[in-house]
Amino acid sequence: MKLTHLAFAATLAGATALTAQSALADVKVGLLGGVSGPIAAMAPPMLDAAQLAFQQVNDQGGILGGQSIEAVVGDSACNPQNGVDSATKLVNVEQVIGLVGPHCSGAVLAVANSVSVPAGVTLLTPSGTSPEITGLQDNDTVMRTVPSDDYQGRALARALLERGTSKVAVAYLNNDYGTGLAESFKDEFEANGGAVAGYAAHEEGKASYRSNLAELSRGGADTLVIFDYGDGTGLTILRQALENGFFENFVGGDGMKSEAVINELGAENLTTFVASSPVGTASTSLDLFRDAFTNVGGDPDAIFVTTSYDAGFLMALAIEKAGGDKAGIATALREVSNGEGEPILPGEWEKAVGLIAEGTAIDYKGASGDLDFDENGDVPGAYALFEVSEDTFKSIGEIK
Incomplete structure (x- = not known):
């Protein structure tokens, strides 16, 4: 069937x-x-x-x-x-x-x-x-x-530092998902020597986020980390950041690993975009x-x-x-x-x-x-980074 x-x-x-x-x-x-x-x-x-x-x-x-x-x-x-x-x-x-x-x-x-x-x-x-x-x-x-985003945010922070990214700006959706992921990322990134040069929440559904992006870019980071959904506001933010040249590199959490991002923006415009996501080992x-x-x-x-x-x-x-x-x-x-x-x-x-x-x-x-549940009903997990390749997402390696 x-x-x-x-x-x-x-x-x-x-x-x-x-x-x-x-x-x-x-x-x-x-x-x-x-x-x-x-x-x-x-x-x-x-x-x-x-x-x-x-x-x-x-x-x-x-x-x-x-x-x-x-x-x-x-x-x-x-x-x-x-x-x-x-x-x-x-x-x-x-x-x-x-x-x-x-x-x-x-x-x-x-x-x-x-x-x-x-x-x-x-x-x-x-x-x-x-x-x-x-x-x-x-x-x-x-x-x-x-697994909880407390794991993902920290794993992503360590992965970026290992890749040589030491300074970032963070844009996150003002909801439970975006806030939790952003906070765990920021804590781990800064604890391991990274600098968060801009850090701001945004609301869902606005037509323009250019002023938000301009403010985030003033800290001098060339990498924007987006914790949002690629079917929604996250797509708008990524599009406007690309159109206006606010940043050179872009990183998303699992919510940004959406085919809508590729379909709307084109793989040729996403050569500097990566996203993290839970994966099965x-x-x-x-x-x-x-x-x-x-x-x-x-x-x-x-x-x-x-x-x-x-x-x-x-x-x-x-x-x-x-x-x-x-x-x-x-x-x-x-x-x-x-x-x-x-x-x-x-x-x-x-x-x-x-x-x-x-x-x-x-x-x-x-x-x-x-899937061995702990006392809180949580499970361990593994993550990987993905890049855009041939109109889809391709793993470029697991995150430890």
Whole structure:
């Protein structure tokens, strides 16, 4: 069966239910994505990857004794209020047993505080990276398959210093994602001898950021670091910085690793642009995912697809382990991915179900790496730097 994200594009005023099979599903899981808004170009492959996990479950006999998983898709629009509204419908109307998403940090924080934690619904985000998520008072029901931006910001800072960049200006979106990433980057960059010559937040959606860029350039840095979204304001800032010659070199966080940047600005104008992003480390698990996702028409190199697949497969494993008990899913997540037990690789659903039925401990080995949750529901991870090459992003090396 070939997955397509065209269905998502036509979506979702009412959080339309999409199923991996045509039959009415029995177990509902919410997929809460940024279908519209600043990461609209990134969201469809992420949703497709989670859908692949559910498709594999259904194709291999289903969940909880032969029931099917139904993915009910909601649109957070990468916005706290939209996220709360959509999550409220998923939880209270659709009666989903768990949430995969939201995709954006601000929506994760809002949904957790207002919807999922009060309802006792486990939330597993594949791309909510803000350090603020770590400290949520969530009764251990909020977890993620992507590492915190506290790791990414510090890793990127060290990588730039190792590449000989010792002076930068930083422009960051004034939201939970942008602020968290900028603060961790600045702390690490300065602690290791780098100079931040300009550092300023900006608001989303303005027509012009030329005055912001002119002010940032006055510190004398030739490198601009942008913590924003390449489908939104980040694209505008990068375009205007290039058009006006404010800086020579450009660096983005994971939110800037968007095909929209290349499509809008052209690869020939992005020869001095690099972006960091979480990556799966080389493994059999990653190979299995890449083959499976490619076979259904997906792009295995798209951002956050490995973490999205892992979130979907892990959620299914936890539901099976918990016997469908909503209150037990968070605990079950830790039990199926803690470094102990019989290894389960991507796609090995039938094997996992058999072992769970026998009472044998299992340990999921994710496409994005080992997902051993710490006490805050965070996971370790690896990053790489990417450059633009032949109209796509190409890795130029992992970041230690």
